[in-house]
Structure formats: C-alpha cells, structure tokens
Amino acid sequence: MDFLQPTSWSEALAMRAERPDALAIAGGTDVMVELNFDRRRPGALLDLGRVVELREWSVDGGRVRLGAGVPYARVIDELGTQLPGLAMASRTVGSPQIRMRGTVGGNLGSASPAGDAHPPLLAADAVVEVGSAARGTRLIPAAEFFTGVKRNALEVDELIAAVLVPVATGPQQFSKVGTRNAMVIAVSAFACALHPDRQAVGTGIGSAAPTPRRALEAEEFLAGELADAGLWDSRAELPDSLARAFGERVAAAAAPIDDVRGSAAYRRHSLSVMARRAVTWAWDDYRHDLGKAA
Incomplete structure (x- = not known):
C-alpha cells in the first residue's frame, strides 16, 4: 500500500487525480478501524493531515467556511x-482523543448513516464544497451529498475542501440515543434548528x-403552524400538542431497520421523543433570547 502525503491543496488534488484508487484519510478515526479489521485494502492512502x-x-457572508480538516475539538472550542x-x-x-483527531470533513467522507x-449540518442547510484538479470547485447541498449507506456524491477525482454552514440566527439542538452514555455509535440521532x-x-x-x-x-408543518x-413574533409558549405532532412527523420521515444496536420500532419512538424535546428546548431558548433579532 502506497502512502501519499501532500502539503498543499493543489498537490492533494493532483495526487487524487493521479491515484483514483487512493483512500483519503484525515484524522483516521474511521479509516484506521476499517484497515485494522481488514475491511478495506486500498491501493494507497492519501493523508491530508499536512494540508x-x-x-x-x-x-464570510453569514456563513462559516469550515475546512475539512478542522477537528471536532476546535468546533467545540471556537464555533x-x-x-x-x-x-x-x-x-x-x-x-x-477522538475529538482531537476526528474531523467533520472525514465524517462526511465516510458518509455513515450514524455520523x-x-x-446538524442538514438542519442548518449546510453545503459541501468539493474540489477537483480538472474541474475546479463544486458545491453540493448536504441534503444531496449522501447517496447510500456509506456512499456520497464525490466523483473519483474529488476531495472535500470544506463545508459551508450558515451562522445560526436562532437556537439549535442535537440529541442522540446510544447503548451507553458516551463513546457510542448512535442508535438514533436528531438535530433541529430554528x-x-x-x-x-x-x-x-x-x-x-x-x-x-x-x-x-x-419542517414545513411546524414552521406553518408557528x-x-x-x-414567531409573540414568542409565546410552544403548545405541547404542537411539539408532539412535530415529533410524530419526524418519526414518520425515518426508514429505520432492526440491527444489533436497536429495533426499527425503538428508533422511530426515540426520534419522536427526541424531536419533541429538542424543539421544546430550542423554542424555550428562542423565547428567552429577546436580544436576538427575529
């Protein structure tokens, strides 16, 4: 297995074009696990850690341009x-340790349903910026980036450059359910943004x-009811019936399966509960944040 280590973005794209069999690696928190268990054996590794x-x-322009190699720890501390x-x-x-190494760009590249x-990228209407040595830059809405289980919309000569995320104009929430409280793959997860x-x-x-x-x-139901x-103008209390109806519609939008982490029925139920709670928390934040312009 060859090991490629570019030091600039242009060099990385050139190497990608020359070696379409190369597997891009950022923090390595997903890739190295697959290599250790012999689930993947690419012809080369394209290490982007020095770019x-x-x-x-x-x-810029109300959006954060988050480089694909920015680790989670910096997102927490700086954004x-x-x-x-x-x-x-x-x-x-x-x-x-994983948060110091793992990156949002790497998470997008892996395209796991449980990423x-x-x-939160979907809830914020994020856009993925990708690049190619031959065709330049392309922007892909996050909602169109995921094409299947661990598959994404990247062409063979493209790499993820950044993700463009609108700066929050209102409260946001994230919840996930796992088999334990930490260091766990989500059984189900939900994010909402007002x-x-x-x-x-x-x-x-x-x-x-x-x-x-x-x-x-x-989304359309709740925004219309509000x-x-x-x-939106009065910032009155969110009716519990409205939060529950929103949760039911979120659960209906899912297409879960039974697996070792949880059943399809449990996933739907947990999504309904998480959505109801998340939107209630977000709305409470909105009600009490009177200094933020609506």
Whole structure:
C-alpha cells in the first residue's frame, strides 16, 4: 500500500487525480478501524493531515467556511456561538482523543448513516464544497451529498475542501440515543434548528435510514403552524400538542431497520421523543433570547 502525503491543496488534488484508487484519510478515526479489521485494502492512502488550507475556518457572508480538516475539538472550542448545533454534536463524538483527531470533513467522507455531524449540518442547510484538479470547485447541498449507506456524491477525482454552514440566527439542538452514555455509535440521532430570520425550521435525522436525511414535511408543518399562530413574533409558549405532532412527523420521515444496536420500532419512538424535546428546548431558548433579532 502506497502512502501519499501532500502539503498543499493543489498537490492533494493532483495526487487524487493521479491515484483514483487512493483512500483519503484525515484524522483516521474511521479509516484506521476499517484497515485494522481488514475491511478495506486500498491501493494507497492519501493523508491530508499536512494540508494547511484544510485546517482553517473563516466567516464570510453569514456563513462559516469550515475546512475539512478542522477537528471536532476546535468546533467545540471556537464555533459554539456560530454553529451551536454542530458544536453540541461534536461534544458527543467518541473520546477526547477522538475529538482531537476526528474531523467533520472525514465524517462526511465516510458518509455513515450514524455520523454525528450529519444531522446538524442538514438542519442548518449546510453545503459541501468539493474540489477537483480538472474541474475546479463544486458545491453540493448536504441534503444531496449522501447517496447510500456509506456512499456520497464525490466523483473519483474529488476531495472535500470544506463545508459551508450558515451562522445560526436562532437556537439549535442535537440529541442522540446510544447503548451507553458516551463513546457510542448512535442508535438514533436528531438535530433541529430554528431560523427566525426566515421563519423556517430545519431538521436532521441520523442512524434511522440508509442515509442521513431531513424531515421535510415536519419542517414545513411546524414552521406553518408557528406562523399561523403568530408565535414567531409573540414568542409565546410552544403548545405541547404542537411539539408532539412535530415529533410524530419526524418519526414518520425515518426508514429505520432492526440491527444489533436497536429495533426499527425503538428508533422511530426515540426520534419522536427526541424531536419533541429538542424543539421544546430550542423554542424555550428562542423565547428567552429577546436580544436576538427575529
């Protein structure tokens, strides 16, 4: 197995074009497990750890451009205000050591249905920025990036450069259920984001379908009910019946299976509960954050 180690983004894209059989590796928290268990044997590893451009983030035009090599630990420490949902999810990833090494870009590349970063990215309407030496930059909405179980929309000569995430204009929440309280793969996960600037709601479902997905009907239902009742402006209490109806629609949007971590029925039930609780917590934050413009 060859080991390729570019030091710049242009060099990384050139190597990718020359070696389509190479498997990109960032923190290695997923890839090395697969190699150790002999689940994958690529012709080469393309180590992106020394590509400086991938380890940077910036804010421009109301969006955070989060380099694919920024680890979870930095998301937690540096972006909790701008990207609260992603920071919450990052805190649930593995151990402190994993959070120091693992990256959001690597999570996207693995495209696992249970990836913790995926639900908050979907809820925030994130866009994945990918690059190719031959064709330049391409932008893929996060909702279109996942194409199957551990499959994504990358072409063979492309690498993930960054993810573009709108800065939060309202509260965000993330919840996941696992077989224990820490260092666990999600049995199911859910994220929601309130977008009061456009009176919209975002959602993200994890580990309860072949790919991470949004609950579009639930989003439209809740945003419409909030608008019809004047709640976006009044910031009155969220009716429990509305939160429950939202949770039921989130659960209906899932397509779970039975596996060693949990049953399909449990996944649907847990999503309903998590969605109800998450939107209630987010709305309570919105009600009491009167300094944030709606």
